[in-house]
Amino acid sequence: MPDADGYFGEDIAATYDESSPDMFRPEAVDPVVDLLAELAGDGAALEFGVGTGRIALPLAARGVPVHGIEMSRAMADRLRDKPGGDSVDVTIGDFATTRVPGTFAVAYLVFNTINNLTTQDAQVACFRNAAEHLRPGGTFVVEVGVPDLRRLPPGQTAVPFRIGPTQWAFDTYDVATQAMSSHYVTITDGKAAHSSIPFRYVWPAELDLMARLAGMRLRDRWGEWSRTPFTGESTKHVSVWEKVAG
Incomplete structure (x- = not known):
């Protein structure tokens, strides 16, 4: 943490x-x-x-x-x-x-x-x-x-939930362990910053x-x-x- x-x-x-x-x-x-x-x-x-x-x-x-x-x-x-x-x-x-x-x-x-x-x-x-x-x-x-697993085709691990001009957000899933993470990419002055938070679905x-x-x-x-x-x-x-x- x-x-x-x-x-x-x-x-x-x-x-x-x-x-x-x-x-x-x-x-x-x-x-x-x-x-x-x-x-x-x-x-x-x-x-x-x-x-x-x-x-x-x-x-x-x-x-x-x-x-x-x-x-x-x-x-x-x-x-x-x-x-x-x-x-x-x-x-x-x-x-x-x-x-x-x-x-x-x-x-x-x-x-x-x-x-x-x-x-x-x-x-x-x-x-x-x-x-x-x-x-x-x-x-x-x-x-x-x-859990939004029905949106995962074989081989895909990420599901987007927010797409905008300055921020993208998506969840990643591990279906073997039920671990997931929410990821946020924010663009400020042309520079991208990434943060993530772990969860368990x-x-x-x-x-x-x-x-x-x-x-x-x-x-x-x-x-x-x-x-x-x-x-x-x-x-x-x-x-x-x-x-x-x-």
Whole structure:
């Protein structure tokens, strides 16, 4: 990793919100907050990988107590500097293993953050950590893309997802290990700079098994936060697992 903040240090945190402006629009945020507030009810919420507070801050503004776990101090600093930032408690640490005080009605991971855990063992540990924080009947919510392997012809390992005059972005896949990396090429004043972030892609059925190992069972799975059906053509899923009472 580049530094103690992992791959989301000061250079990434400084422009993180601006790099994905569509994700901060009300039409992207409101359905997420609506569902999480419903699942939280009169309880508290725990966000794994809270980042700059895109979801945590509006959820806290709804009256839901929110605690976040975040490895990057630079990202957490951006959250604290925003209006309402003092309403979200943040613990610095790895969300696969870091424990915080309290019991929660809902724990959640959004925007492919489960893929930041680059081994299967770490992803399994994340599910166990979520279950240990939840009260009986509490829920764990994950939003993550479906691996885009159908776009890979034999011999190809890269799939582009953003092509523009000054930036190219593409994912590379290793189908033997489920390792993937997102690559960004940015052109400034005629010079190209390249950066990459490693991930591990994971299938819905594999996540269901991780949940079972942690004492949870699948309750719902949708193709979007608006609760559209999940189908074979869905490019992502929002899944809800419930901690089994007793």
